[in-house]
Structure formats: structure tokens, C-alpha cells
Amino acid sequence: MKKTVSLFLLAGWTSLLALPAQAQTTYHIGNSLTDTKNGMLEPLSRSAGRDLVFLRFTIPGAPTDWLWDHPNTGFGDTNYPVVFVNRAPIGHLFTQPFAGHDRAIDNEADYSGRFYNLCRQNSPDVQHWLYQQWPDKAFQDNWSQGKGSAAGLGLTPARNWVQGACNHLAYDEAVRQRMDDQTGGKEIRIVPAGLALAKLAIEIEAGRVPGVTDFFNTHFSDDLHLSDLGSYMVNLVHYACIYQESPVGKVTYKPAALTEAQATVYKQIAWDVTRDYPWSGLGGNGTLYAQIRAYTGGGPSTPGPAVATGAVVREVWTGIGGTAVSAIPTATPASGGELLTQLEVAAGGADNYGTRIRGYIVSPAAGWYTFHIAGDDNCELWLSSGPEEANKSRIAHVPGWTNPREWGKYPEQQSAQVYLVAGGRFYFEILQKEAGGGDHVAVGWTGPNNTSITVVPGSVLAPYNPFGTGRYALQAQHSSKVLDVLSFSTADGAAVVQHTPNGGTNQQWELAPAATAGYYTLTAAHSQKRLDVANASTANGATVWQYTANGTAAQDWLVLPVGGGYFKLLARCSGKALDVNGRSVNDGASIIQWDYHGDGNQRWRLVPAGTSVAQATAARPGAGSKPLGALDDAIFPNPATADVNLRCQAPKAGRLHVVVRDQLGRTVYETAAPVTAGENLVHFRLPDVVRSGVHTVSVSGGTAEPRTYKLLIAR
Numbered sequence: 001m002k003k004t005v006s007l008f009l010l011a012g013w014t015s016l017l018a019l020p021a022q023a024q025t026t027y028h029i030g031n032s033l034t035d036t037k038n039g040m041l042e043p044l045s046r047s048a049g050r051d052l053v054f055l056r057f058t059i060p061g062a063p064t065d066w067l068w069d070h071p072n073t074g075f076g077d078t079n080y081p082v083v084f085v086n087r088a089p090i091g092h093l094f095t096q097p098f099a100g101h102d103r104a105i106d107n108e109a110d111y112s113g114r115f116y117n118l119c120r121q122n123s124p125d126v127q128h129w130l131y132q133q134w135p136d137k138a139f140q141d142n143w144s145q146g147k148g149s150a151a152g153l154g155l156t157p158a159r160n161w162v163q164g165a166c167n168h169l170a171y172d173e174a175v176r177q178r179m180d181d182q183t184g185g186k187e188i189r190i191v192p193a194g195l196a197l198a199k200l201a202i203e204i205e206a207g208r209v210p211g212v213t214d215f216f217n218t219h220f221s222d223d224l225h226l227s228d229l230g231s232y233m234v235n236l237v238h239y240a241c242i243y244q245e246s247p248v249g250k251v252t253y254k255p256a257a258l259t260e261a262q263a264t265v266y267k268q269i270a271w272d273v274t275r276d277y278p279w280s281g282l283g284g285n286g287t288l289y290a291q292i293r294a295y296t297g298g299g300p301s302t303p304g305p306a307v308a309t310g311a312v313v314r315e316v317w318t319g320i321g322g323t324a325v326s327a328i329p330t331a332t333p334a335s336g337g338e339l340l341t342q343l344e345v346a347a348g349g350a351d352n353y354g355t356r357i358r359g360y361i362v363s364p365a366a367g368w369y370t371f372h373i374a375g376d377d378n379c380e381l382w383l384s385s386g387p388e389e390a391n392k393s394r395i396a397h398v399p400g401w402t403n404p405r406e407w408g409k410y411p412e413q414q415s416a417q418v419y420l421v422a423g424g425r426f427y428f429e430i431l432q433k434e435a436g437g438g439d440h441v442a443v444g445w446t447g448p449n450n451t452s453i454t455v456v457p458g459s460v461l462a463p464y465n466p467f468g469t470g471r472y473a474l475q476a477q478h479s480s481k482v483l484d485v486l487s488f489s490t491a492d493g494a495a496v497v498q499h500t501p502n503g504g505t506n507q508q509w510e511l512a513p514a515a516t517a518g519y520y521t522l523t524a525a526h527s528q529k530r531l532d533v534a535n536a537s538t539a540n541g542a543t544v545w546q547y548t549a550n551g552t553a554a555q556d557w558l559v560l561p562v563g564g565g566y567f568k569l570l571a572r573c574s575g576k577a578l579d580v581n582g583r584s585v586n587d588g589a590s591i592i593q594w595d596y597h598g599d600g601n602q603r604w605r606l607v608p609a610g611t612s613v614a615q616a617t618a619a620r621p622g623a624g625s626k627p628l629g630a631l632d633d634a635i636f637p638n639p640a641t642a643d644v645n646l647r648c649q650a651p652k653a654g655r656l657h658v659v660v661r662d663q664l665g666r667t668v669y670e671t672a673a674p675v676t677a678g679e680n681l682v683h684f685r686l687p688d689v690v691r692s693g694v695h696t697v698s699v700s701g702g703t704a705e706p707r708t709y710k711l712l713i714a715r
Contacts, residue, residue: 023051024242025087029067029080029115030096032060033133036226038076040235040253047253050243055087063101064111081118088122092242094191096131097172099141102148105171109178120185127186127281128179129241130172134194136224137216139164143171154692163688165198166293170691176279190279191241193234198292199273200233200266206385207419209265213366228255232263236270241280246271278666286666294388294669294687310458311339311518312359315561321352323377323401323435328354330431331656331673331682334561339518343430343456344442347376347404355432355441360387360462363420367448371415375432375441376401383418384427390671392427404440407453420447425462463518466683471508471525471609473501477566478600479585482507482607483531485546486588490527492547493534496591498580508609511559519556519572523549525609530555531578533593538574541581544591559606565681566603568596577602608643635697639712646682646699650675656682659698660711662691686713 026041028034035058045052059067059074067074077083084090095112097103116128135144135158142148144164146155150171158164172190179188201215212218219230226234232255236247247267254263274280276288315334320327340357361383363369373381379398384391395415402409420426432441444453474483476498484499485506501507505526514521522531524546532547536554549555556572569578577596580589584601596602635646646658653676660669668690673682690713697709 023053024091025053025089026055026092026094026242027077027080027083027087027090027119028054028056028058028094028096028131029064030058030094030131031062031098031100032058032225033098034058034094034096034131035060035075036231036234037238040228040231041238044232044235044251044253045239045242048239048243048247048250050239052242053087055083055090057083061100063098063103064095064108064115065103068111068114080115084119085122090119090123090126092127092129093119093123094129094131096133097175099133099135099143099168099171102142104149105174105178108175109182112175113179113183116179116183116185116188124185127189128183129189129191130176130179131191132169132172132194134197135161135164135168137161137220138223143168156688156691159688160295162198162201162292162295165194168194173279187281188279189241189281190277191238192273192277192280192289193237195277195289195292196233196237196270196273197230198295199269199288202292202295202386203265203269205424207366207424208385210261211259212262229257232258233266233270236267237274240271240274244281246275290667290669291388291390294390294690295386310461311341312343312357312461312463313518313560314338314340314345315356317354318350318563319352320354320433321435323433325354325378325380325397325431325433326674327653328356328431328433329674329676330354330356331675333563333565333681335563337560339558339560341458343444343461345432345440347438347440350439351434351436353434353439355430355434357430357432357441359428359464361420361426361428361456362460362462363424363426364460365448366420368417368419369445369447370417371396372407372444372446372453373398373413373430373442374402374404374406374409374444376403376438377435378433379441380431381415381443382429382431383415387425387427389427389429392429401438403438405442405444405455407444427464463513465513471510472606473507473609474509474522474569475501475605475607476580476601477564477603477605478583479580479589481580481585481587481589483509483591483604485524485527488526489546490529492529494527494529494546496531496544496546497587498584498589498591499587511606514556514572515551516553516556516572518558520559521549521555522557531557533571533573536573537593538576540576540592540594542574542576542593544578544593562598562603564603566605568598568602569604570596578604608637608645635709635711640686641713642686642688644684644686644697644711646684646697650677652677657700658682658684659700660686660690661696661698662693668695 028037038056042052042054056076057078057080058076071080072078095115097108119126135141139158139161143150144167145157153170155167155170158167176188176190203209204212204215219227221227239247248271275282276284278284278286314337316336317329318335371381373379373396375398380394381396382392383395397412399410399412442455444455446453481498482501484497486495486497488506508525510523510525512521529546530549532545533554534543534545553573558570559567562568571593574593576593579592579594580601581592655672656675657672659667662668669686671684692713695711695713697711699707
């Protein structure tokens with residue numbers, strides 16, 4: 001049971017001044033990162049009417065075991081055994097795990113636990129906190145990269161600074177658990193300071209912190225230590241943890257460099273992160289934490305934001321009546337598709353279909369943009385606050401129909417102003433539902449460089465990659481055989497044939513976006529050579545073989561849906577389709593290119609490696625499966641690395657909600673998708689920050705009873 005601690009004056013303790021009942025004595029033990037709080041936490045707390053006493057014992061660069069072994073050195077209140085007696089009762093004790101020395105988890109738990117147990121002898125109600133640090137700008141330390149003492153945590157090496165901060169927190173969580181197992185007293189808590197900095201970085205990149213456009217240059221004083229602005233965020237999080245309340249509307253202290261409006265944004269971020277984080281004492285469920293861990297945006301030394309490459313893919317579902325956008329079965333494979341070089345589809349004369357266009361807008365300049373949509377019939381425009389699809393929201397729509405580029409028929413066609421940071425990558429999605437009559441859709445915008453509405457051009461577009469970057473077997477529809485490099489050859493010019501599936505790496509192809517927008521390369525897993533049209537031929541019947549990567553059009557393939565879960569693969573050098581010669585069903589039949597005619601020998605299923613072709617075939621939409629209750633769903637592959645498929649037999653149309661939770665019960669991924677009456681195949685890709693281990697997948701909606709599955713992530 002929690003107890004309220006009142007600070008009181010002991011007889012004969014002349015060094016301790018009498019303080020109000022609400023005062024908190026806090027003791028902070030660490031290195032120079034702990035000094036981030038020195039000189040700021042006290043005045044910040046007092047500006048909110050809170051009387052806080054700040055005590056510290058710091059040695060620059062020191063890990064916790066060194067601090068334990070070296071009292072009376074360093075800075076501040078260094079003789080901790082005396083402080084624990086003479087300054088009791090201490091309300092909050094902080095230790096700081098330090099990545100710079102990469103101590104083992106057991107070591108950190110042991111020495112932090114020693115400080116805690118010694119403090120408890122005179123302050124039995126003290127709350128112990130692990131103060132989370134953050135990576136330096138390069139984020140190459142062992143904790144960020146899942147190495148060293150963090151190697152056993154199943155972490156994916158960080159590809160950006162935000163992911164590095166989250167990996168640091170995973171180390172602290174392991175220490176926290178070990179301490180809870182070994183010490184008495186209250187539950188050990190964590191100050192999610194690095195996590196709040198990570199959220200601030202995301203918000204700045206997305207343009208949601210007015211007047212602040214550069215996270216690193218304004219929040220760091222060197223590669224690791226923070227400026228006043230960075231320190232402000234760390235101290236706000238400490239305030240929220242100590243007092244279990246929001247600093248918004250209470251804390252008036254702020255650095256001089258921040259306006260009141262900016263300071264309010266910082267305070268709200270600090271509270272949102274602290275309130276959501278499960279180990280801050282506020283009972284959060286970790287939803288925001290999972291979103292931050294899933295972040296794939298920028299930061300120094302990352303692969304960088306998407307480059308505008310000039311095109312996006314349009315998907316089309318045919319045979320769907322009505323004008324409601326909700327009727328588009330985006331959870332099922334599209335019937336067809338095409339490449340667009342601007343955000344416009346001209347009138348085509350077709351009826352009863354639905355369209356989805358998705359990708360990324362790479363902002364050409366920082367500033368405020370207004371988006372407009374026109375189309376026939378109902379249309380919607382969705383935009384994310386960054387590259388994450390999960391953060392999209394509808395910003396404009398056509399509630400009826402318009403003429404081509406008729407931007408002003410309905411007020412709903414125009415968005416509110418949206419701030420885009422220069423070079424930022426923003427996920428977008430356009431949905432169009434055509435019933436009868438005219439059919440078209442276009443999205444225009446105004447912004448810093450154009451005051452008149454113009455169609456969004458290809459020069460700011462980057463394609464969405466629905467396949468990820470995993471390995472696939474390519475299965476021909478007519479024969480159920482797969483693309484195979486003959487005899488496991490690693491030579492240039494080795495024959496590519498079809499063959500009965502056997503799981504060999506010569507039947508696995510690494511699918512990755514090509515340099516040319518909308519195209520992909522296919523690399524044989526065993527040889528690391530690419531699927532290639534011999535001599536870049538444009539002729540029907542030209543051989544397709546494997547060849548060393550050379551970046552030419554002969555190795556770029558346009559992958560477009562053709563219905564039923566199958567795709568056509570068109571060579572960029574010729575526009576011709578990947579084809580099993582002569583429609584043969586025999587092992588060893590050669591692979592060529594030919595004008596696309598739509599027969600099964602030109603239709604290919606992409607089967608994720610680790611999934612048997614037979615299993616994938618049984619799971620395809622339209623294949624027979626025995627219903628199990630109201631909703632029959634199967635999840636595969638299992639184990640999975642990233643790409644996961646969910647087979648659903650739904651009695652009628654609805655929405656399926658999928659939540660993935662880790663072993664601690666924290667939500668690490670969630671998505672929702674429409675399902676239609678009958679069999680559906682829902683695909684989702686888990687972000688890299690989802691760690692290896694057993695996860696639960698909860699499935700609800702789809703007009704059926706909720707169901708839960710075990711899914712093993714093996715990375």
C-alpha cells in the first residue's frame with residue numbers, strides 16, 4: 001500500500017531546514033546526464049507551487065558501480081551514506097543506467113538496488129526511479145544496436161535515433177524487472193526521459209512544434225549532452241513522474257528561447273509520454289510508446305526520408321456497385337493497377353469500381369499547404385502526420401461527385417491548412433468509388449511555392465511499397481510451380497525456369513524498390529544476382545535469366561495486381577510480362593518475356609519465404625476453407641519475421657481490428673481493415689522495432705467473436 005511521506009525536522013539535525021508538508025526531497029545519483037536536472041528541476045517545480053529539494057551525487061562518465069565504490073568524490077552531496085541518514089526521509093531516489101560503460105543488466109540491477117536498499121533503511125517509503133538516458137547523435141552504442149549487455153533482449157538494431165532511444169528504454173526495463181525481483185519496497189519505476197525526447201523529435205520532424213524545425217541542433221549542446229531546450233523536456237518528465245500530474249497549466253518556468261506556445265507543446269508531450277508509459281506509476285497502457293517504437297522516419301545517419309521518385313501506384317477493384325467509399329474491399333487483392341505520374345486519374349468510362357492511390361508526398365519546402373480533391377463519385381483524401389500509415393486521418397472528401405478538377409463544388413473538398421516540414425515524408429491515401437457515368441479523381445494543392453491550385457506532381461511523389469523487403473517465392477497460377485534458378489547456379493546468365501517448390505534459396509527472391517519509381521528488383525537469395533531480361537531485349541520470347549546487379553531497365557519490374565491475389569510483372573526495358581514459355585506445366589520450363597495477355601502463365605503469386613506454397617494457395621481468397629464458428633481465421637507464416645497474413649471467413653461486411661501485444665502485454669502494433677462477406681486475406685507488416693519472441697494477436701470485429709492467437713516473431 002502506498003503511504004504519504006511528510007518531511008519533518010529531527011531534533012539535533014541543524015543542517016535541515018523546516019519545509020512545508022508537501023515538499024519532496026529528491027536524491028539524484030549518476031553522471032553528467034544526471035546533471036541535466038541540476039539548476040532546473042527545483043525552479044521548474046517551484047513555479048508550479050511545489051517545494052522540491054534537489055540533492056545530487058554525480059561523477060562525470062561514471063557507471064552506477066563506480067559511484068557506489070567512490071563516495072566523497074565528484075560533485076554535489078557525495079557522501080551518500082550520510083545523506084541517506086541526515087536528509088531522511090527522502091521521497092524519491094534516482095539512479096541512472098549509463099550506456100557509456102555497457103554494464104551487464106545484473107550489474108546495474110545489483111548496484112542500483114544497493115543504493116535503494118541503503119536509502120530505505122531511513123526512508124522506508126522512498127520511491128526508486130531508473131532515469132532513462134538517450135543515445136548520442138550517432139546512436140551506435142551497444143544498447144541502441146542491441147549488442148553487448150543488450151544482446152539478450154532480442155532488439156532490432158536502431159536505424160534512427162528514435163529507435164535507439166527506445167532500445168535504451170528496453171535495457172532499463174530489463175534492469176527494472178530484475179530489481180523488482182530482488183528488492184523489497186515499492187515497485188521500481190522508470191523516468192521515460194529519452195522516450196519523451198524521441199517523441200519531441202518526431203513532432204518536430206512532422207512540423208507540429210511551431211517555430212522549431214531542427215531537433216538536434218536546438219536540443220543538444222554536443223553529441224550527447226543537452227541544451228536548455230532538451231533539458232527542459234527531461235525536467236518536465238521528472239516533474240510529471242514525481243508529482244504524478246500534468247505540467248500543463250501548472251509549470252510556468254520555461255527557457256527564455258521558448259515562447260509560451262512552444263513551452264505548452266513541450267509540456268503536453270512530456271505529459272502524454274509519461275501518462276502513457278506503463279512504468280511511470282500512472283497506469284498507462286503503452287499505446288503511444290508502441291507508436292514511438294514503430295517510428296521509421298528520419299534522424300542523422302539513417303537511410304533518410306523517401307526521395308521523390310516521380311510516380312505512385314493506383315490499385316483498382318472491379319465489380320463493386322454503389323458510391324460508398326467504404327464498399328472498396330481494400331483488405332482483398334486488387335483486380336488491377338497502373339502507375340501514375342501525378343495525383344490524377346483521367347475519365348476512363350468504366351463503372352462499378354473502386355480505386356486506392358497511396359504513397360508518400362515528399363515536401364519540397366517548409367510551410368503551410370492546403371489540399372483539394374475532385375472526383376466522381378465519392379472520394380476521400382487521407383494524410384498522415386509523417387511516414388506512418390497508422391497516423392493517417394481524413395482531411396478532405398467529395399460527398400457526391402464533381403467535374404474534373406472542379407475544386408469548389410463542396411466545402412468538404414478543401415482541407416484545413418497543414419504544415420509540412422521541408423523534405424519530410426508524409427503518407428497519403430486517395431480512395432475513389434465510381435458507380436456509373438463519369439469517372440475520374442484528382443488531388444491538388446496550394447503551398448509556399450504556388451498560390452493557385454495545381455495537381456500534385458510526380459516530382460514530390462514516392463511510391464508505397466506494399467511488399468516490404470522480404471524474400472518471396474513467385475508461384476505461377478497455371479502450374480503452381482515457382483520461379484527457380486536452375487541447379488543453384490551462381491553464374492551470370494544462368495537459366496531461370498519454373499520448378500516444383502522445394503524451399504531452396506534458389507527459389508527465394510528478395511523484393512526491393514528499384515531506383516525508378518514504382519518498380520522493383522528481384523534478387524536470387526542464393527546468388528545475390530538479379531532477375532534480368534537478357535541483353536535488355538524488347539522482343540517477345542527474349543530469355544529471362546539471372547545477372548549481376550547493374551541498375552539497368554532490364555532488371556526493373558513493375559508489379560501490378562491482376563486479381564485473385566496474383567500479379568503481373570512487367571519489365572521496364574520492354575513493358576512485356578514475365579511468362580512461362582508455352583504455358584508449360586513441366587519442371588524446367590524456361591522463363592521468357594511476352595506481351596501481356598492475362599493467362600495463368602503470366603500471373604504470379606508472391607508467397608513469403610517460410611510459408612509453404614500449399615498453405616498460401618489454400619489461404620487465397622476464393623479457395624475453399626471450412627468455417628469455424630462465425631469467423632474462421634488463420635495466421636501465417638508462424639514463426640514470422642515481418643510479413644503476416646490473416647485469413648478471415650466473415651459472414652458479412654465489417655471491419656476487422658488486429659492488435660499485437662508482446663509478452664508484457666504492451667500493444668506493439670495495431671491495424672484495422674475492412675472485410676467483405678466471404679473469405680478475406682488481410683496482410684500486415686510488423687515494424688522492425690517489434691522484437692523477437694512470443695506475441696499474442698487479438699482479432700475482433702468482422703461481425704464475429706473476438707479471437708486470440710499466439711505468433712512467434714523470429715528475427
